[in-house]
Amino acid sequence: MxxxxxxxxxxxxxxxxxxxxxxxxxxxxxxxxxxxxxxxxxxxxxxxxxxxxxLVDSRPGIPVLNQLDPGVAPLAALAWARGCATLSHVSALAAWGLHAPTANEPLHLSAPINAGLRTRPGVVVHRRRGLVIEPPHVVVRRGLTVTRLEQTIVDSWPILPSAERRAPVIRAVNDWLTTPERLAVALSSEPKLTDRAALRILLTRLGEGCRSPLEIWGHEHVFTGPTMPEFRRQVPVRLGRRTVYLDMYAERERVNIELDGSTTHGDPRQREADLRRDALLATVGILVVRFAHRRLVNEADDVRRETLAILATRRDLWPPVIGGS
Known part of the structure; x- marks a missing residue:
């Protein structure tokens, strides 16, 4: 014994x-x-x-799977599936490093339509027609079998609270894990997705070069309209040995609009780096205009008027240009 x-x-x-x-x-x-x-x-x-x-944090009334150490629970769900399902939705999003599971959040698995798995306490099983539990339908991430990132993001969209939906999409694009175009292809296969129009608009904004919620807000409420130029976004400019990217560049006027987020505005080191960068851009004739988060959100009309006035002044200094800067 x-x-x-x-x-x-x-x-x-x-x-x-x-x-x-x-x-x-x-x-x-x-x-x-x-x-x-x-x-x-x-x-x-x-x-x-x-x-x-x-490994079990005993809490009465909660499925045992949700009482497990967060690193063990997904392994337990996959062991139960025995190769017939993959982590998906927000569970796969967590494996991709784009979501922090909340307390009592169930694990999500996707399985082929004919798989003999069913939803149980702590595990939600989604049946997907045409799914095969092998590449390219699934990949291994952090030792876990998960759905591909584009499908994961689309599947997670209606499950996440509305205030948290944009962040994983923006981060995935900013970190070069995927592209707006690849995400749009995945979205095209889900015509009945909840709040699909909002995701489609977000992908459009990301495809146009917006890279933060603040830039998206500014694009939609301040820097568009018949009197505004068509800004180019994320424009590369070579400065000596380095390349910098301009947030919103009015090419004819040689003006770059930078939107400073609420977190970076109070960072002295970031502020110093921004000033050095702005000075270098001035040496090639590019004026940098910065608007803080507070002003953009609370004084949108003033920001718009100031931007138009600056652009009008710069047009008298710089003739129209053809091609890049």
């Missing part, structure tokens, strides 16, 4: 605290597994899946 228990404990230890019935019964009798569960050493979290008791 003691020898059997020590073998089981070693197996549990080597596997990071997570074991399946199939794996256990290859090395010890099945009664050893039942004995460990009755003795409180192992806890059954899903059919045929068990974890070491110290």
């Amino acid at each position: 003691r020898g059997v228990n020590s073998v089981l404990r070693e197996l549990v230890k080597r596997s990071g605290g997570l074991v399946t019935r199939a794996a256990v019964t290859q090395v010890v009798p099945e009664w050893a597994l039942e004995h460990a569960c009755r003795g409180g050493e192992l806890v059954r979290v899903l059919p045929e899946v068990f974890v070491a008791a110290h």
Whole structure:
């Protein structure tokens, strides 16, 4: 008895605290597994899946899977699926590093339409026609099988609270994990997605070069209209050995509009770096105009009037140009 228990404990230890019935019964009798569960050493979290008791944060009334260490719960769900499903939706978004799971958030799996899995406490199973649990439909991220990023972002859109939907999309594009064009292709296959129009507009703004919620807000409320020039966004300019990117560049007037977010505005080091960058741009004739988050949001009409006045003055200084700067 003691020898059997020590073998089981070693197996549990080597596997990071997570074991399946199939794996256990290859090395010890099945009664050893039942004995460990009755003795409180192992806890059954899903059919045929068990974890070491110290990994369970016991909270009454909450599915056992949601009481697990966040690093173990996705592994348990995939072990239960036995290769017939993949992490998807916000669970895959977390594996991509674009979402922090909240307390009691269920795990999401996507499975082929004919898979024999069903939703259980703590696990939501989505059936997807045409899904195959192998590349290119799925990839491995942080050791976990997940849906491709573009599908993950589209699937997660209606599940996330409305105030949190934009951030993962913007970050994924800014971090060069995907592109607005690839996301638009994934969105095209989901015609009934909740709040689909808002995601489509966001992808349009990102495709136009907006790279933050503030830039999107400015584009929609301040820097567009019949009296505004057509700004070019994220324009590369070579300054010696470095290349800088201009947020919103009025090419004829040689004016670059920069929108300073609320977090960077109070950072002295960032402010100093911005001033050095602005001085370098001045050496090639580009005027940098900065608007703080507070002014852009609370004084939109004033910002618009100031921008138009600056652009009008610069037109008298610079003739029309053809091509880049």
